[in-house]
Amino acid sequence: MFTLDQIRSFVAVAEELHFGHAAERLNMTQPPLSRQIQKLEKTVGVQLIERDNRKVALTTAGKAFLADARKLLVSAEQAPLTARRIARGQAGVLRIGFTAASGFSVLGTLLSTLSEQLPDVDVDLREQVTREQVDSLINGEIDLGLARPPIDHELFESRLLLSEALELVVPEGHPLAALDRPVAGADLREVPLIMYSPTKARYFYDLAIRNVPIQHGNVVHTVSQILTMVSLVAAGRGVALVPASAQRLGVAGVTHLPLADQTTDVVELHAIWRRGQRNPALHRLLSALDGHVSST
Known part of the structure; x- marks a missing residue:
């Protein structure tokens, strides 16, 4: 195998055309x-340079080899810098x-922080429910x-990123929107309700039944995604309990109402990572997020 010294020697001769x-x-x-x-x-197995007493010239093979030789030298010079940047969490993949x-x-917000603080870190995004994320963290995926x-x-370390209220979303013009007060559990007794799946959306299912006296006889649809739930409300199929951040979906034809006797931080979202995780880029991101907890 050839060495970097040999490559440097070849590039110098090829560029100077004079030994x-x-x-x-x-x-x-x-x-x-x-x-x-x-x-x-x-080592290469072909003549790269023609030389005699009068001139030095590259062969056709030498001209082709020169382009790759220059790339090799650039890569060799960049490799230590890249390694140092990755070790400092300034580059790599998250x-x-x-x-x-x-x-x-x-x-x-998280991606904006990454772009500003760690612009050379590549981000690989994977949409997964919490259960799938736990498995992926354990498997190192x-x-x-x-x-x-x-x-x-x-198994995991965590950091609270968001705490927000649970709200009621109703079709635009719904009678509950005219109450001019927070909606109480008693107000929902005769109201068709779109509810979370107890298996596919367990966190929000538990949250809903823990904070609101759900009348299960009123449940007309059971779904797992918040966007689907709000879209069904917009279609007039019922009302639903959603996190306050669901307002950012911008679904037309719905109104978000506060719930009575509710704290503003019952819905939580955490950053979680496996204990002993050694990716420097992760720790740089966590440092950038220090003290950053959003409330909606």
Whole structure:
């Protein structure tokens, strides 16, 4: 295999087309320079440079080899810098799992922070529910998850990124919108309700039944995605309990109403990562997010 010294020698001769000038450029004498070229040609298996007493010229193969040789030298010079940048978390790849709901709440802010603080870090985004994110973190398939509680703190470290209120979304012009007060559980007794799936959207299902006296006989649809839920409300199919950030979906034909006897931070979204995670880019991002918790 050829060496970088041989490549440097070849590039110098190819650019100078003069062994004496190339030797001076490399701070060496001509005999070792000639030996470097000979060893390179032997390794490559073709003549790269034609030389006689009057001139030095590249062969056709030499001209083709020169382009790749220059790229090799650039890569060799960049490699240590890239390694240092990756070690400092300034470059590399960060694989992020996110729920659909986090896509319209904190994901945009997170990506903006990455672009500003770590512009040379490539981001690999994967839409996954919390359960899938947990599996991917355990298997080393992602570096960071944007997930809902509960969190296994023996396996994962976490940071609260968003806390927000649970709201009621109703069709535009619905009688509940005319109450001029927060909606109470008693107001929902005879109202068709679009509810979360207890298996595919367990976090929001548990949250809803824990905070509002749900009349299960009123449930007309069971879905797992918030966008689907709000779209059904817009179609007049019922009302639904959604996080306040769902307003950012911009679905027309709906009104968001506050709920009575509710705190403003019942819905949580956390950044989670496996304990012992060593990706420097992850730790740079976490440092950039220090103290950043959003409330909606």
